[in-house]
Amino acid sequence: MNRTPIPDIVVGRLPRYLQALRQMAEAGKTTTSSKELGQWLRISAAQIRKDLSQFGEFGKQGTGYAIPFLIEQLQDILNVNRCWDVAIIGAGNLGHAIVRYQGFANRGFCIACIFDNDPAKIGQRIGDHIVEDIANIENAIQKLGIKIALLTVPASEAQAMAEHLVAVGIKAILNYAPVPLDLPPEVRVQNIDPLIQLQHMTYYLE
């Protein structure tokens, strides 16, 4: 019986393990070891074994891990063996690019709908989707049971929009706006901010 919660920093590494394993599988490999996976990801073998052992015993002494089996297990742990419908909020440049991006399908996520509040954008076609009026979001989200939103509105609108999303039932937000969101702690938030990452790197440049 596992009483202590898994550290979030461990959870955050699991998707990377899954990604590496999929690439190994694509390359035709069927087994790997903590050592090999660690070299691939630049993570110590001990850490990988320790992380995985939090969830079960997935390997075999002497031979390592069966790749397809470990992929299955990680997908189960991360809840991505099902397909999550996600909503894109904001049909600007970034919203467009995300809707057209093919990388989410077959990885646990399906872009279900895209919303904007600009009358000039509502009704516009993007790939297979039509931009919907943000006023209809509650209906759409509740009908499809959507729990995840990708927020690509301007910084000035992000906080208010995020609060609205939470009010209509969203539980997780991938925030592309360059502002920290202040939301109830039970709502999961991850931020994507290229400027922050660029400034992190320039510290080390001449």
Added chain:
Amino acid sequence: MNRTPIPDIVVGRLPRYLQALRQMAEAGKTTTSSKELGQWLRISAAQIRKDLSQFGEFGKQGTGYAIPFLIEQLQDILNVNRCWDVAIIGAGNLGHAIVRYQGFANRGFCIACIFDNDPAKIGQRIGDHIVEDIANIENAIQKLGIKIALLTVPASEAQAMAEHLVAVGIKAILNYAPVPLDLPPEVRVQNIDPLIQLQHMTYYLE
């Protein structure tokens, strides 16, 4: 004389401090405290003081920090008081969206050029830019002294392209491709991978 290097995890928080301070400044505030900044960013006041004290004494007992002064200092520390020319590599959906994005200018970065290897894309106009042939990248990068690249090519081409970028003088890569790059340790790499972040969140969802 400060001999021990600053921990990378501290450096990684500085851009967030800078972002928050700029937002405070926009809101008309002129001073703040570690307590207030901490509440804004959900970071402890002690940690903010400790982080900043690694670089100097920027505050005043009793009153806190002068916002414009601290912004200046952080910009200096992060090397973003100058303007860095950056190159976009890959003129797909994402490359397009980034070139059109206005958020980098006045924040230390200027999109200087965009490259692709697809003849159908070379010569295409995006905003104020023309997509250039990747074959010309060495000239362009060395003429402008570009050190930073944003890599938005398909996963299958990312590693080889990254190695080429390093060979022509790139020192820092913001990698949008969903693969870990294996490069010499002196090259800075930051990854942007929405799928990894989504899978991190679904762990916590029902």
Added chain:
DNA sequence: TAGATTGTTAATCGATTAACAATC
């Protein structure tokens, strides 16, 4: 069998927090 590699424990390392004298 011999070699390889796991899962786990204990040791180490590093990061965060609490506390407080100094002082604006």
Added chain:
DNA sequence: TAGATTGTTAATCGATTAACAATC
């Protein structure tokens, strides 16, 4: 002055690594 807040030290906390018995 009294209240507030810094910079810093020491204590705590948590994460990473090293080591190794178990065993495939």
